[in-house]
Amino acid sequence: MHHGNFVDRFCAPVAKAIGLALMAATLATSAASAADPAILKIWTRSGTDARAAWDALTAKFTERSGLKVELFSATTDFEQRLARALSSGDLPDVIINDSSTLGQFVTLGVASEIDRATLVNGKDVSDRAWQGARAFDGKYYAVPFSVHPFVLFIRSDWRAKLGLPVPKTWADLQALSKAFAEKDPDGNGKADTYGLIILGTVTRGYASWYLSTYLWQAGGDFIREAGDSKYRATLTEPQAATAVKYVRDFVCVDKSAQPGAINAAPFDAVAGFRSGQAGIYLTGPWNIPVFDKEPGRDKYEVVQVPAGPANGDVLAEGDLAYIVKSSTNKAAAKAFVEFLVSPEGQTLAMNPGGSPLVRIAANSKVNAGDVFKDPRWDTVNEAYAKHGHYMPNVPNWSAIRQLTAEGINKMMASCDEDIPAGLKDLNTRLERELAKQKVLAN
Amino acid sequence: MHMSSRPGYWRWRRAPVPWLFLLPALLIFALFKYIPIVKGLGMSFYKVNFGAAWDWVGFENFQRAFEDSDLHVAVLHTTVYVFSTVVLSAVIGFAMALLLEGPAHHLRIIRTSIFLPAVTSAAVLAEIWRILLASTPYGVVNSILAWVGLGPWGFFDKPDQALASLIAMATWRTIPYDMMIFLAGLSGISRELHEAASIDGATWFQRLWHITIASMRHTFVIVGVLGFIRGFRVFTEVYATTGGGPAGATEVIMTHVYKIGFVEFDYGYSAAVSFLMFAFTAIATTIYLTWERRRKHAR
Numbered sequence: 113m114h115h116g117n118f119v120d121r122f123c124a125p126v127a128k129a130i131g132l133a134l135m136a137a138t139l140a141t142s143a144a145s146a147a148d149p150a151i152l153k154i155w156t157r158s159g160t161d162a163r164a165a166w167d168a169l170t171a172k173f174t175e176r177s178g179l180k181v182e183l184f185s186a187t188t189d190f191e192q193r194l195a196r197a198l199s200s201g202d203l204p205d206v207i208i209n210d211s212s213t214l215g216q217f218v219t220l221g222v223a224s225e226i227d228r229a230t231l232v233n234g235k236d237v238s239d240r241a242w243q244g245a246r247a248f249d250g251k252y253y254a255v256p257f258s259v260h261p262f263v264l265f266i267r268s269d270w271r272a273k274l275g276l277p278v279p280k281t282w283a284d285l286q287a288l289s290k291a292f293a294e295k296d297p298d299g300n301g302k303a304d305t306y307g308l309i310i311l312g313t314v315t316r317g318y319a320s321w322y323l324s325t326y327l328w329q330a331g332g333d334f335i336r337e338a339g340d341s342k343y344r345a346t347l348t349e350p351q352a353a354t355a356v357k358y359v360r361d362f363v364c365v366d367k368s369a370q371p372g373a374i375n376a377a378p379f380d381a382v383a384g385f386r387s388g389q390a391g392i393y394l395t396g397p398w399n400i401p402v403f404d405k406e407p408g409r410d411k412y413e414v415v416q417v418p419a420g421p422a423n424g425d426v427l428a429e430g431d432l433a434y435i436v437k438s439s440t441n442k443a444a445a446k447a448f449v450e451f452l453v454s455p456e457g458q459t460l461a462m463n464p465g466g467s468p469l470v471r472i473a474a475n476s477k478v479n480a481g482d483v484f485k486d487p488r489w490d491t492v493n494e495a496y497a498k499h500g501h502y503m504p505n506v507p508n509w510s511a512i513r514q515l516t517a518e519g520i521n522k523m524m525a526s527c528d529e530d531i532p533a534g535l536k537d538l539n540t541r542l543e544r545e546l547a548k549q550k551v552l553a554n
Numbered sequence: 555m556h557m558s559s560r561p562g563y564w565r566w567r568r569a570p571v572p573w574l575f576l577l578p579a580l581l582i583f584a585l586f587k588y589i590p591i592v593k594g595l596g597m598s599f600y601k602v603n604f605g606a607a608w609d610w611v612g613f614e615n616f617q618r619a620f621e622d623s624d625l626h627v628a629v630l631h632t633t634v635y636v637f638s639t640v641v642l643s644a645v646i647g648f649a650m651a652l653l654l655e656g657p658a659h660h661l662r663i664i665r666t667s668i669f670l671p672a673v674t675s676a677a678v679l680a681e682i683w684r685i686l687l688a689s690t691p692y693g694v695v696n697s698i699l700a701w702v703g704l705g706p707w708g709f710f711d712k713p714d715q716a717l718a719s720l721i722a723m724a725t726w727r728t729i730p731y732d733m734m735i736f737l738a739g740l741s742g743i744s745r746e747l748h749e750a751a752s753i754d755g756a757t758w759f760q761r762l763w764h765i766t767i768a769s770m771r772h773t774f775v776i777v778g779v780l781g782f783i784r785g786f787r788v789f790t791e792v793y794a795t796t797g798g799g800p801a802g803a804t805e806v807i808m809t810h811v812y813k814i815g816f817v818e819f820d821y822g823y824s825a826a827v828s829f830l831m832f833a834f835t836a837i838a839t840t841i842y843l844t845w846e847r848r849r850k851h852a853r
Contacts, residue, residue, distance in 0.1 A: 192816040198604045199821065220604040220819060304692060315797040316817075371690040374711050374800040514817050518802060525713045525800035 151180045152444045153204035157190040161402070162467040169461050169469065173451050179444045191316075191510075198222065205439040206448055211244040211430045212321075214254060215508045223253035224437040231255065232450040233475060240500070241474035244430035248341070248507045248551070254432035257452045257461070260396045260471035261496040262325055262426040265403060267391035268413040270297030270305075279418040282329075282358060285392070286366065292391045293368035306390040307368040310359060312524050313377045317513030319520040323359060325394060325427045328501050329420025330355040334516060335504055335546065338553035343506065345542035345552075347516075347535045351422065356523055356531050358420075364527035374525050385412075396429070397471050397492045414488040416495055428500030430474065459483055472496055507549040515545055591832070598826035604819070615826035625827065627802065628810040635721055635806060636785035642725045644777050647732030652766075654733070655740050665737070672731040680794035683723045684710065710796050713803035720804055724791055728784075732777050739773030740766070775846055779839055786835050807831055 156166055163185055170181040184204065186193060191213065197203050198220065207222070217223040228234045228242065234255075241256040266278070271288065274295050279285040289307025291297070298305055311322040320334075327333065332351030335343040346352070362369040370390040372380065382399065384390045386406040393399075394417060403412055417426045433452055435445045451457045458478045461469040464485070472480045472493060480489045503509055519538030523529050546552035573580075598615050600608040619625055654665050671679065686694045687709035699705035709719045743766060751761050767774075789808035792798060798805040798813070807827070815824030 189816075195816050195819055195821075199602070216819065221606050222604065302692075304690075312800070313797055314799050314802075371688065371693075372711055375796055377797075511818055514813070518799075521799050522801040525711075525803070529801075 150444075151182050152206065152441055152448060153182050154184070154206045154208065154448065155190075155194070155204045156183070156185045156208040157187060157210065158185045158208070158467075158469070159187045160185075162469060165461065165463040165467050165469050168463070169452075169457065172460055173448055173457070176451065177444075177447055179447065181448070194222075201438070203436050203438055205436055205441045205445040207434040207436060209432060209434070211254075211256070211432050212503060212509055212513065214245065214247055214432060215506055216510045217434055218247045218249075218253050219507055221437055223247075223434045224439075224442070226252045226255055226435070228252055231446075231453075233453045233455075234450075236455075236477050237453055237474045238476040241430055244428075244502055245432055246505060248505050254434045255449045255453060256430040256474045257433055257449075257458070258431040258470040258472065259428065259474055259496060259500075260398070260430070261428045261492065261500045262394055262396055262417060263492055263495050264415050264417045265385065265393045265395065265399065266413050266415060267292070267297065267385075267388075267407065267411060269411045270391045271413075273297050273299065278413075278415050281418050282420050285418045286358075286362070286368075289362060289368040289392055290366045293366070297391065298388055305388070306370045306384075307366075307392050308362050308370070309376070309381045309384055309390045309393040310362060310369045310373040310524075311376050311378060311381055312374040312521055314514070314517045314521045315377050317510065317517040318377055319524070320513045320517035321427070322394070323355065323516075323520050324503070325417060325425065325501075326355040326359055326420060327352060328425040328427075329417075329423055330358070331420075331422030334512065334542065335506070337504070340553075341551065342553035343504070343546055343551050345539045345546060347519075347539040347542060348532075350532075352535050353531045354421065356520065356535065360524050360527070360531070363524065374521065397489070398468060400488060401465075401467050414491050416491065417499070424499045425501040426495055426499045428496055428502050431470075506546070506551055511549070512542065512545055515541055594825045595829050597821055598823075598829050600822045602821035602825075608822075611822065615823045616830065618823055619827050619830055624802075624805070625807070625810055628805045628807050631717060631804060632786060632788070632806040634717065635724070635788060636782060638721045639724045639728060639785055640778060640781035642721070643728035643732050643781065644774065646725070647729045647777070648736050650729065650733045651736035651740055652762075655737060665733075669730045669734060671727050671729075672734075676727075676790035677794045679723065679727060680791055683719075684795055687719055711800060713801040716796050716800060716803045720792060720795065723795070724785075724788070727791075728781065732781070735773060735777050735780075736770070739770045743769050775843075779842065783835050783839060786831060 154170065156162075158166060166183055166185060170183055173179070174181055190209065194203075194207070203222065207217075209217075214223070226245070237256060241259050242252065244259065245252050245254040245256045247253050264279075266288070270292055271278070274291050274297055276288055276291055277284070279288050285308070292305055292307035294303075296303065296305065311318040313319060324334070330351040332349050332355055333346050336346045338344045363373055370376065370381070370384050376384075378395070381393060381395070382402060385393045385399075385403065388407055397414070400414065403409075417424065433449045435442060435449060439445055452461070453475050455475060455478055458470050458473040458475045462471075462473070462478075462480065462483045463469060464483060468484075473483075480493055481487075503513075506512065516538065519534060519541065523531055523534040543552055597608075599610060599612060601611050602608050650668070654661050654668070688694065688696070689706065689708045689711040690696065691700065691706045693706065695709070696706040699707065708715055710716050747765050747769075748761055751765060756764070787808055788806055789812065792804055792806050792809050793812070796804045798809040811824045811827050811831075814820045814827065
């Protein structure tokens with residue numbers, strides 16, 4: 113007699129329920145993995161403020177091509193999410209990211225080679241922009257659709273109140289920063305304002321990214337080409353020490369940099385500028401719409417970065433669209449990328465009044481000043497054309513950026529740290545990394 | 555009853571019951587714990603290439619761990635962090651358990667509110683502590699320090715204070731957790747022992763030492779072992795406050811592993827280091843628990 117016992121009465125339904133649940137789970141996973149091949153999957157490294165613009169752009173693409181798009185965007189740990197997708201073989205068809213990860217994507221076998229000649233609208237993309245998509249081996253592995261230089265954001269209301277000029281030299285910048293920290297530019301009677309915002313964190317190599325402009329302006333560099341596609345590490349040059357000392361003095365001597373500079377990432381920096389804690393920020397033009405909202409368009413200005421002892425170079429970068437090597441949807445991916453660099457796509461992506469996905473159009477037929485109708489974008493254009501300086505094309509710049517950020521962070525963290533000694537040690541580590549990437553000159 | 559006449563059959567029929575109850579949890583554990591652990595171990599013998607075949611490197615990744623001076627520094631920082639946090643929070647947690655022991659209603663309210671930090675997400679706590687420990691003269695803690703003529707201190711911004719600041723934060727977070735375990739331990743001690751000792755003329759301190767602490771030896775072991783395991787895999791608290799900086803002063807094993815794996819994309823090596831840490835915690839815990847059990851039996 114079976115019906116009376118506990119096992120049958122209780123466990124049979126439980127087992128049945130578990131079985132059903134398992135079956136449902138299996139069905140769900142197989143449905144997800146057998147994704148609709150007609151849907152083009154795109155990942156962008158962008159925040160929520162840019163989401164509406166991306167949605168509008170992809171909707172227009174769908175309207176034009178009839179191809180459906182599934183968009184995923186994130187800024188926090190974007191590369192880490194990508195790594196997870198990579199290791200589980202679940203990559204999208206197109207990845208949109210900044211140019212600093214090019215080498216890494218090529219090395220990891222994520223990016224597929226692009227033929228400039230057969231790309232529709234490819235010939236209209238400027239050579240300068242293509243430079244940002246050229247990998248170490250001289251081939252192109254992405255399509256540049258936006259470029260930008262660094263510019264300087266200054267609280268114009270503070271500067272006007274103190275009656276100081278727009279800084280043109282390193283000394284001017286130092287003086288302005290000091291005045292912002294000491295002369296109560298917001299007039300609230302408290303010593304709670306600061307001048308220059310510095311990014312000192314090692315996270316994502318920001319310290320290195322931030323310092324590069326000063327390093328070049330001092331006449332120094334991280335590495336220099338020594339012929340035959342090999343490089344020497346050049347942080348032992350005295351110019352490098354000049355640059356590190358110049359930036360560190362804002363923290364250690366003048367004490368005019370924002371508090372917490374040593375651990376600051378862009379997120380903290382933007383918050384500091386918006387809230388009126390600090391009044392000078394060296395960064396990219398994507399912050400224009402952010403700062404227009406707060407502290408407000410009439411309260412700040414966008415100016416050329418003051419020149420250093422050697423030159424006026426500023427960091428230039430691009431945003432790249434990668435067609436993923438493993439994609440089974442390459443024709444659609446190519447169509448999307450071509451749309452992205454078309455005059456229509458470029459103009460739409462500039463998104464005047466909102467978050468600009470395209471800062472300076474890679475397509476030379478589209479002019480940022482014309483689209484935005486905003487003189488500040490002329491400043492941005494001029495900075496890129498005259499002073500734009502790209503990071504070198506090594507197999508893996510991300511690794512070098514991380515390594516140098518750690519070294520720079522260390523020298524910035526304690527005011528009595530010996531800078532030339534720190535740079536000497538960092539240079540040795542840099543040489544080791546170049547050797548690891550097989551590009552160290554003998 | 556015919557069931558008792560066939561005990562073997564009955565036992566066989568009943569054997570799957572506990573497993574059926576455990577099945578959902580086991581499935582989830584397998585999916586999110588056991589399978590990844592095994593996969594991770596497998597990965598540590600390879601140079602992981604994405605989009606291409608992996609290269610077998612044998613024990614090279616493990617060998618590298620013993621030569622990686624950055625990892626050694628991270629191990630040192632983690633060790634300092636673990637021992638300071640475990641000892642400080644156990645001592646303070648025990649003291650607070652003694653103070654807050656008892657059935658009174660107000661004590662229950664206090665105990666609940668004190669427990670809150672232990673159930674708040676580490677990332678949220680990190681953000682709050684960053685605000686509290688802001689290095690500006692008008693930062694919350696710096697303002698308080700100024701009243702007694704101290705500071706302003708740099709806290710997370712200074713290489714010589716960052717690790718101590720982290721330890722303070724972790725201790726603050728762990729105290730209520732430890733306190734709860736101690737409270738449970740205290741409730742297990744018979745009142746009669748205390749009464750008998752009092753009649754015999756034992757002082758408060760003698761009772762604390764010979765009765766309370768002596769009967770709670772096992773509780774101390776639990777608090778220690780849990781703190782040890784939890785401490786060695788610390789990540790969120792560090793990543794959300796200092797990211798391992800400044801000047802690498804707070805680089806711990808997990809932030810180092812994270813950097814190797816997710817910044818440099820060297821999955822093989824980062825899996826090897828993670829596995830070494832897993833093995834270390836497992837072995838150290840087993841040795842300690844075995845030693846403790848032997849000692850108990852020997853008495």
